Amino acid sequence: MKIQDTLLNSKQELDTSKKVKIYLCGVTVYDDSHIGHARTIIVFDVLRKYLESKNVEIEFIQNFTDVDDKIINRANSENTTAEEISTKYIENYFKDFDGLNVKHATRYPKATEHMEDIVKFIEKLIEKQIAYTTKNGVYFSVSKFPEYGKLSKKKIEELQSGVRIEIDEAKKDPLDFAVWKFSDREPVWNSPWGKGRPGWHIECSAMSIEYLGENFDIHGGGRDLIFPHHENEIAQSESCTGVQFAKIWMHVGMVTINGEKMSKSLGNIKSIRHVLENWGPNIIRLFCLSGHYSKAIDYSEELLKENLTKWRQIETCYYELIHSINKNSEKIDAIIEKISVDFDNALNDDLNTHLALSAFFQLVKETNRLAAEEKLGIEDAGIIKKELQRMMKILGLKIPKMTENEKQEIDDMISSREQFRKEKRFEDADKIRDKLNEKNIELIDHKGRTIWMKKEIINGENQK
Numbered sequence: 001m002k003i004q005d006t007l008l009n010s011k012q013e014l015d016t017s018k019k020v021k022i023y024l025c026g027v028t029v030y031d032d033s034h035i036g037h038a039r040t041i042i043v044f045d046v047l048r049k050y051l052e053s054k055n056v057e058i059e060f061i062q063n064f065t066d067v068d069d070k071i072i073n074r075a076n077s078e079n080t081t082a083e084e085i086s087t088k089y090i091e092n093y094f095k096d097f098d099g100l101n102v103k104h105a106t107r108y109p110k111a112t113e114h115m116e117d118i119v120k121f122i123e124k125l126i127e128k129q130i131a132y133t134t135k136n137g138v139y140f141s142v143s144k145f146p147e148y149g150k151l152s153k154k155k156i157e158e159l160q161s162g163v164r165i166e167i168d169e170a171k172k173d174p175l176d177f178a179v180w181k182f183s184d185r186e187p188v189w190n191s192p193w194g195k196g197r198p199g200w201h202i203e204c205s206a207m208s209i210e211y212l213g214e215n216f217d218i219h220g221g222g223r224d225l226i227f228p229h230h231e232n233e234i235a236q237s238e239s240c241t242g243v244q245f246a247k248i249w250m251h252v253g254m255v256t257i258n259g260e261k262m263s264k265s266l267g268n269i270k271s272i273r274h275v276l277e278n279w280g281p282n283i284i285r286l287f288c289l290s291g292h293y294s295k296a297i298d299y300s301e302e303l304l305k306e307n308l309t310k311w312r313q314i315e316t317c318y319y320e321l322i323h324s325i326n327k328n329s330e331k332i333d334a335i336i337e338k339i340s341v342d343f344d345n346a347l348n349d350d351l352n353t354h355l356a357l358s359a360f361f362q363l364v365k366e367t368n369r370l371a372a373e374e375k376l377g378i379e380d381a382g383i384i385k386k387e388l389q390r391m392m393k394i395l396g397l398k399i400p401k402m403t404e405n406e407k408q409e410i411d412d413m414i415s416s417r418e419q420f421r422k423e424k425r426f427e428d429a430d431k432i433r434d435k436l437n438e439k440n441i442e443l444i445d446h447k448g449r450t451i452w453m454k455k456e457i458i459n460g461e462n463q464k
Contacts (some may be wrong), residue, residue: 001013001014001016001051002014002348002349002350003218003248003250003347003350003351003461004250004294004350005241005247005248005249005250006151006249006250006251007150007151007156007248007249011349011350012247012248014217014218014248015217016051016054016056018057019056019057019059019399020051020056020057020058020059020217020218021059021061021212021213021216021217021218022044022047022058022060022061022212022216022217022218022219022222023061023062023063023204023207023208023212023216023218023219023220023246024041024044024046024060024061024062024219024221025063025204025219025220025221025222025225025229025230026038026062026063026064026065026107026108027064027065027093028065028068028070028071029064029065029066029085029086029089029093030068030070030071030073030074030085030089031070031074031089032092032096032271032272032273033090033092033093033096033097033271034269034270034271034272035255035262035270035271035272035275035284035288035299036222036254036255036261036262036285037272037284038096038097038100038255038272038288039252039253039255039288039297040053040220040221040222040291041062041097041100041102041291042100042102042284042285042288042396043161043252043288043289043293043351043353044060044220045102045396045417046105046254046289046347046351046353046394046395047351048060048103049103049192049393049394050347050351050394051397052178053390053394055156057213058106059106059211060105060106061105061106061107061109061207061211061212062105062107062108063108063109063111063203063204063207063208064086064090064093064108064109064110064111065200065203066082066083066086066090066110066111066112067082067112067187067197067198067203067409068200069110071085071086071093072185077268080316081186081187082187083112083187084184086110086112087297090110090207092273095130095273096272096273096276096324097272098283099272099276099281100272100276100281100285100396101281101285101396101397101398102396108208108319109207109211111198111203111207112187114206114207114210115189115198115202117206117207117210118202118203118206119189119191119192120200120206121179121202121205121206121209121236121240121324122138122179122180122191122202123192124177124240125140125194125236125239125240127384128144128239128240129141129144130144130236130239130240131236132172133180133193134170134171135170135182136170136176136178136181136182137178137179137180137181137182137193137196137199138179138180138193139172139176139177139178139179139180140176140177140178140232140235140236140239141173141176142171142173142175142176142235143156143172143173143175144239144367145235145238145239147234147235147238148175148231148235148315149231150231150234151226151227151230151231151234151249152226152227152228152230152231154227154231156175159175160173160175164197168177170247174453176406177199177201177228177232177447178199179198179199179202179236180193180197180199180202181196181197181198182194182195182196183195183196183197183201185461186378200229201228201232201233202236204233204374205233205236205237205240205312207324208233208237208246208256209237209241214237214241214243214245215241215243215244215245215246215247215248216246216247217246217248218246218247218248218249218250218463219233219245219246219248219249219250220249220250220251220252221251221252222251222252222253222254223251223252223253223254223294224250224254225251225343226251230249233245234246236441244328251294251297251311252293252294253291253292253293253296253297254296254297255288255297255298255299256296256297256299257270257298257299257300258298259298270299272284275304276326277459278306278458278459278460278463279308279458279459279460280456280457280458281396281398282311282314282397282456283304283308283311283458284304285395285396285397286307286310286311286357286397287299287304287307289302289353289354289356289357289395290303290353290354290357290394291354292352292353292354293351293353294350294351301460301463305460305461305462308458308461309461310361311346311393311456311458312455313361313364313368314364314392314397314399315399315454315455315456316368316371316444316453317363317364317367317368317371317388317454318399318453319444319451319452319453319454320371320376320381320444320451321367321376321381321384321385321388322381322385323451323452324371324376324377324378324380324381325378325449326374326375326377326378327377327378328374328375328377330370330375330377330380332366332370332380332383332384333383335366336363336383336384336387338431339359339360339362339363339366339387340359340387340390342355342358342359342464343356343359343360343391344360345367346358346359347394353395356391356395357395359391360395361385363387363388363391364388366433367384367388371446374446374447398454399456400454400456402454410436410439410441410452410454413432413435413436413450414432414436414443414450416432417429417432417433417436417450418430418450420432436452439454440454440456440457441453441454441455442454442455
């Protein structure tokens, strides 16, 4: 498998002969997660599920930033503590992403649980004279790391003259960034240099190295983290350890709204809770995977409705397969094998979910064609169903489950309806159809029989 490495700006081979170690920068827990967070985490969820489907062992670490000025400011505005704020939004995070069918990371470390690791990390930087203490805190000396800017392709000279940086007269260089900030305002921790809390960048360096070692396979996040967050992580980590930090840097493009970045000031942020309530997990996942992960994708109701239409095709395909009783079979092994290879090849080539979905929908289309032409045999259905389920598991798509009692009730209602129709009691037959519609059951007529499918309820379907 090859992944585009932001650092080298080329596709690099991912070594899957051993355990693959991945660190994904998680969310800062001061507010609910939004569709931009969802896209990044869904992309990495698919990467992980695909590798695991190939029996590759994965160690997946995703942190929570639970020490941050935004959290403290939110706590102050709500007259509560930073811990209560972070706890609340971590709980909400799991509700949101469990709802999106995202598999839990191996671990979710929190910065507050790793103060000792962070302090030790800073001590090493000070010992190496790469970090220094001022009246305001401890700073990393950018000039001591000659490769600074290698990830973002920014030159130090250009940054010094062109980038707006918070002015602090105590710093030796405007580009130097805080690894420890002195403060008396809670929450604070003790350190050899004085009370305070860590800088944002040092948290991820300390936690990723603690769990994955000094050199691991993939470090990921949104493209907005390339500079300064990931750039600073590289500088402080490689200065501390003397070895390459991450082998591959993988970045996911932003989700925009009508071409604009989501922001509170524009009032265009779409929370995961909002989109889940309106569109459900499958439509959101299809939307987030519809373009190449590295490119920006624009959120719109029209695109969601397009993906809803595609989801209805998937539902039809699934229910045609489980209801298949036809004895006739076309020899479809070669077609299914080609689709399967196309799907895997797409994901092996820089996780190209756009092309993988094309292969997946080819399978759906072929199944629905066979069913419509009364050529979907039981044998074919078994082969297709196995491959459909494999692909859906990797993509994180799920047909809502039904109990055996629910299925039996629907079968009984359809049998009654067919009997009424034979007896020309069409009014009674129509009443049963109406009851089935209320349960979101759609009937599909076949030669000599009627099958049913349960459509997922999507609140956004009827929105104008």
